[in-house]
Amino acid sequence: MEPEPELERLRAALLAVPDGRLPDRDWLLDRDWLAEALRRVGAEPAALGRLFAAAGRRCGRTPLPDLPDWTADDAARVLLLAALPPTELPGQVEARYREGDAAERRAVLRALPLLPVGDAGVPLLHDAIRTNDTRLVSAALGPYSTRLDQAAWRQAVLKCVFTGIPLAAVHRLHDRADAELATMLAGFADERRAAGRDMPADATALLARLSVPHRSGTPTGPGAEEEA
Amino acid sequence: MRIFDPHIHMTSRTTDDYERMAAAGVRALVEPAFWLGQPRTSAASFVDYFDSLVGWEPFRAGQFGIRHHATIALNPKEANDPRCREVLDLLPRYLDKDGVVAVGEVGYDSMTPEEDEVFAAQLALAVAHELPALVHTPHRDKARGTERSLAVVAESGLDPGRVVIDHLNEVTVPLVRDSGCWLGFSIYPETKMSPPRMVELLRTYGTERMLVNSAADWGRSDPLLTRATGEAMLAAGFDADDVDRVLWRNPVEFYGQSGRLELADDESAGEPAGEATPGTFEGNSILRGGS
Incomplete structure (x- = not known):
């Protein structure tokens, strides 16, 4: 994923939200507020805290019609972070997560792969994965999770199975799933079977796929980069 | 019976309580910040603590379809502890x-001078952030404490219609x-x-x-x-409409003055169920408004 085109797609999809000044519904997006907020963040980065907190109230929280994986508040917050002067970015990413409510934290996690922050956001992923808040755990397993080491990543996948997060939330699951994850899933399946409880269907399917010996040349093995 | 509990300390309650509350008709609540014992x-x-009131508790409540909101402040008891005074500087971020x-x-x-100072400073924050205020009345010397609280509210410039004075009794x-x-x-039970x-x-x-609340916390409640x-x-x-007014529409009206209450479409103050408009945003903020 190329960050800049992705940011532009996000901006276009957010601005394509129907104008809120329709009489029969809530405002969905306060465009004037958003434009002013984006301008202000560039000129006065310290203003971001209050604007970031208010983004859901000003821009709404619906999935974007043109990019339904994104909600308006997440998209607006990502654009606000992207509008910062680059030197302010690492500090503000950290602060907006640490000082944020759950929705602000989710937006920061989703922003990480789209911003030039290098590995600076990895501690935030670890923090999110430690929570039991499924909104945060699933956001932490997006594209930026390629920066998690394999042991932490496997634990996070297993946590998804435990907490009922669909495995579809996990970026590059099939590339990255390895024999060790299969062993962990099999152990979990044994415990569930012994307890007379069901295993989530997506976890069962993943375990079945991992348990079939790979023929050479199949593209399903773990990516070499993550084995490092 | 749809119930909005306008004052309950869920931090001190179990997840089983959320389950029982949902079964009893509780669909929304407000959790005020308080003293933890x-x-x-x-x-x-x-x-x-404040992070959990805007993070973990709403998540926990959401598992049972209950909308969780919070009020944030430095409580009167800890207002007397100089180690906690810096909390006042943290409040704007949470508000x-x-x-x-x-x-x-x-x-x-x-009713110490420290409490006077912290009370007035926080009412000023309510004015600045355009938020209502929830005022606890003391357990000891309650009548005089209530009178004095009303005087502080009057001085603050906050509209009385945006203030609730809580824990009242016949006196x-x-x-x-x-x-x-x-x-x-x-x-309370007793x-x-x-x-x-x-x-x-x-x-x-x-x-x-x-406004009727359970104020359930870590004590017998x-x-x-x-x-x-x-x-x-x-x-x-009383008829069902009276009950709905006290247990639902009144708290919706009071806390709705914040412009930040979020309830499902069929649970707005006066509208009947089943008029959800497709395309309104998730969370269906029925009392919109900016900050």
């Missing part, structure tokens, strides 16, 4: 959050009714207020500006006493 030793401890619908609990515990009701503030009642006494107060004073009060009202001859 064990005195805190630094402002950092409040950061974790900007979506789920924060008032400043509270503020007010008096022992303190008339004072507060005359002030124009909202009246909060905490229904102490503050009971369902039969509450019914008598509703008979005497009517349902206007009356019961999160289902809101429901018990609704049932006691019905048994005493």
Whole structure:
């Protein structure tokens, strides 16, 4: 994923939200507020805290019609972070997560792969994965999770199975799933079977796929980069 | 019976309580920041507490379809501890959050000069952030504490219609009714207020500006006493609309003044169920408004 085109797609999809000044519904997006907020963040980065907190109230929280994986508040917050002067970015990413409510934290996690922050956001992923808040755990397993080491990543996948997060939330699951994850899933399946409880269907399917010996040349093995 | 508990400390309750509350009809609640029983030793401890009020607790409530909101403040008891005074500097950041619908609990515990100062400073924050305020009344010397609280509210410039004075009883009701503030009642198993006494107060004073809460916390308390009060009202001859006004529409009207209340489409203050508009945003903020 190329960050800049992705940011532009996000901006276009957010601005394509129907104008809120329709009489029969809530405002969905306060465009004037958003434009002013984006301008202000560039000129006065310290203003971001209050604007970031208010983004859901000003821009709404619906999935974007043109990019339904994104909600308006997440998209607006990502654009606000992207509008910062680059030197302010690492500090503000950290602060907006640490000082944020759950929705602000989710937006920061989703922003990480789209911003030039290098590995600076990895501690935030670890923090999110430690929570039991499924909104945060699933956001932490997006594209930026390629920066998690394999042991932490496997634990996070297993946590998804435990907490009922669909495995579809996990970026590059099939590339990255390895024999060790299969062993962990099999152990979990044994415990569930012994307890007379069901295993989530997506976890069962993943375990079945991992348990079939790979023929050479199949593209399903773990990516070499993550084995490092 | 749809119930909005306008004052309950879920931090001190179990997930089983959320389950029982949902089964009893509780669909929304407000959790005021308060004293945890064990005195805190630094402002950092409040950061974790406030974070959970805008993070973990709404998530936990959401598992049972209950909408969780919070009020944020330095409580009167810890206002006396100099180690906690820095909490005042943290408040503006939390008062900007979506789920924060008032400043509270503020007010008096022992009516010290420190409490005076912190109470007034926090009412000023309510004015600055355009939020209502939840005022706790003291357990000791309650009548004079209530009078003094009303005087501080009057000085603050905050509209009395944006203030609830809580934990009232037979003695303190008339004072507060005359002030124009909202009246909060905490229904407890034995102490503050009971369902039969509450019914008598509703008979005497009517349902206007009356808020009934369980104030359930770490003490002997019961999160289902809101429901018990609704049932006691019905048994005493109030109709279902009266009960709905006290247990739902009144708290929606009071906290809706924040512009930040979020309820499902069929649960707005006056509209009947089933008129959800496709395309309104998730969370269906029915009382919109900017900050």
